[in-house]
Structure formats: C-alpha cells, structure tokens
Amino acid sequence: MKRFVHWMMATMLMLAAGLAANVADAGEVLLGPGDVVKASVYGSPDLSLETRVSESGGMTFPLLGNVQVGGLSVQQAEKKIGGLLEKGGYLKKAQVNLLVTTLASQQVSVLGQVNRPGRYPIDGTRKVLDLLALAGGIGVDGGDMVTLVRNRNGSVSRETIDVVDIVRKGELNRDYEVAGGDIIFVERAPRAYITGEVNHPGAFRLERAMTVQQAVSAGGGLTPRGTQRGLRIVRRGADGTMQTIDAKTDDLVQTDDVITVRESWF
Structure with missing residues (x-):
C-alpha cells in the first residue's frame, strides 16, 4: 500500500513538472564548452560547418578563425559572427544561422533516489520539478526532501526543497530554476x-x-x-x-x- 501511495506521489510530481515546463518562458540557450554547433550562412554554402565550442569558449569559423561565443545566446552569437563577416568585407549582408546539435555545457546532474539518475541537458528555463520528471521521478525509496546545489559565479549555495509539499499544495512558484552545472540530489527516505x-x-x-x-x-x-x-x-x-x-x-x-x-x- 505504501509503495502504491509513493508511486502516486511520484506520478503527481511528474505531471506537475510537465505543467511547469509547459508554462515556463522559453529562455535562450547560452553556449559553452563542449557544445556542438552547426553553422550556415544564407547564400554562402561554402561557409557551412559543424564545430565544437572549445574549453575557452571559442569556435572556429571560416574566414574569421576563432570567434568567442562562450556565454552568448545563440541569437547573440549569430549576430556577432554576422557582424564580423560584414566588418571584414566578406559579405555585405550576412544572415547567419546556428543550430546547437549537442548541448554539453548546459547540463544538470540528477543523482540519488531517482529512477534514471544521470546528466540532463537544459534548453531554456527549467526548474527542479522538470529535471526530476526527466529522471523518471523520485524512486520508491526516495525521500520528500530534495537538495539543490548551485554554483553561480564561483559562489556555491545549497537549497533544500520539499517537492512533495509543493505538489500537494500546487505552489509551483516555490520551485527553483536550474542552470548548467547544478546538482539535484534526492536522498533516501528516513x-x-x-x-x-x-x-x-x-x-x-x-x-x-x-x-x-x-x-x-x-x-x-x-x-x-x-x-x-x-x-x-x-x-x-x-x-x-x-x-x-x-x-x-x-x-x-x-x-x-x-x-x-x-x-x-x-
């Protein structure tokens, strides 16, 4: 009976996370080391390529060499590359398109008592409930309290989140946004x-x-x-x-x- 009740709570958690993901504002993906980007320039097929962002945040682009895109959104990187092509006299009007094919830098680790622990990429605004849903929800032996470890500009913080209480009360505004490098840990139930x-x-x-x-x-x-x-x-x-x-x-x-x-x- 207790396993069934906990399964029901895990199902509610996943449904709530899906709702949170649907209503979340679409955020810009920030490029970072390890990301694989497919680039193309309208009318210039010879400038098309697929490349990986280096550890220093640069990507190699034809005619331009190394271009720093780390920390930029896709739209900002497109604008920067287009501006460099125009400034260098290579094109009068450069329409650059970047497609992220592998999002390696923006990943969150979900560990502990979840059904599918691992690292999950985030694209846009995502919260703890979203990531727990991606990890298959809290396992039968998982507790109600979840620990979120965040690293922002070299400052590490730790938050304890009562996810079951959030779901029961429908207070999704109490959920926390996550970013690449964050760690979500679900401890074993007491x-x-x-x-x-x-x-x-x-x-x-x-x-x-x-x-x-x-x-x-x-x-x-x-x-x-x-x-x-x-x-x-x-x-x-x-x-x-x-x-x-x-x-x-x-x-x-x-x-x-x-x-x-x-x-x-x-």
Whole structure:
C-alpha cells in the first residue's frame, strides 16, 4: 500500500513538472564548452560547418578563425559572427544561422533516489520539478526532501526543497530554476526500526508525523503474544548519547528510532 501511495506521489510530481515546463518562458540557450554547433550562412554554402565550442569558449569559423561565443545566446552569437563577416568585407549582408546539435555545457546532474539518475541537458528555463520528471521521478525509496546545489559565479549555495509539499499544495512558484552545472540530489527516505513482538520486525519508511501506533502497523501489527503496554524507544539524543524512552501509541517517531514491542505476560 505504501509503495502504491509513493508511486502516486511520484506520478503527481511528474505531471506537475510537465505543467511547469509547459508554462515556463522559453529562455535562450547560452553556449559553452563542449557544445556542438552547426553553422550556415544564407547564400554562402561554402561557409557551412559543424564545430565544437572549445574549453575557452571559442569556435572556429571560416574566414574569421576563432570567434568567442562562450556565454552568448545563440541569437547573440549569430549576430556577432554576422557582424564580423560584414566588418571584414566578406559579405555585405550576412544572415547567419546556428543550430546547437549537442548541448554539453548546459547540463544538470540528477543523482540519488531517482529512477534514471544521470546528466540532463537544459534548453531554456527549467526548474527542479522538470529535471526530476526527466529522471523518471523520485524512486520508491526516495525521500520528500530534495537538495539543490548551485554554483553561480564561483559562489556555491545549497537549497533544500520539499517537492512533495509543493505538489500537494500546487505552489509551483516555490520551485527553483536550474542552470548548467547544478546538482539535484534526492536522498533516501528516513528510516526507523521496530523489533520485538511484531509480525515484520526491521526497518520501515518513516512517514510524516508518524506515530508509534502507525509504526506498529508498518511492522505488520502485533503477534499473538505482543502488547502495546510497555513500548520502548531507543533514540539518539542531541549530544549523541542513546536514550531509552517509555513510549505511548500516539507519540511521534523520529528518524533512526528503534521501537521495541514487548511480550504480554497475560
């Protein structure tokens, strides 16, 4: 049942991401190292070529040699090359067309508990939900919180995003835009443990605001010898020491708690 619920949440996430992608403003692709560009000039087939942008941001163009296009949009690069052709006296009116055939520089890494981890190219305005959808959505073992690591002008920042809450509330404006070089990481869902007189002792996925009673249910319920009296939780405190707590069924479970269900003597 929990797998089905999580699958439903992943499906909602992908649908929301698709909606976000459809309504996003079309942004300009910025050229960068590794991008492969096919160039042509109207009326001058001898100037056509396919070339790769170098690590320094330059591309080799007939008659002009190395032209710096790194950090320029496709439209800006077309205008720059056309202007250089006209300024050099090669053409009176240069109509340059650039087509990016491989977008290597503008890629985002999607890692962790997703169905298809990897690097994904971005073309235009894209957000975290869009990239999670491209990666097949959050896997069954994935948590609700997603970490976004961004590098802007040498400054690295880290954002924690509650993607499930965004989808549930339909607040897509809380999503974050991504750019080439960003990293999206989906951590494993938090776990807790139950032992003793339950039918399926062991680790279980910790849901939001989960109570001890719900944890017992996640463990398959009580065995015929089990009792809800005398429940105990072993929990690591803020100082790192282990604490043993007498628990009630409506107490909230925390990450890495170990719940012990005792045997009934009556």
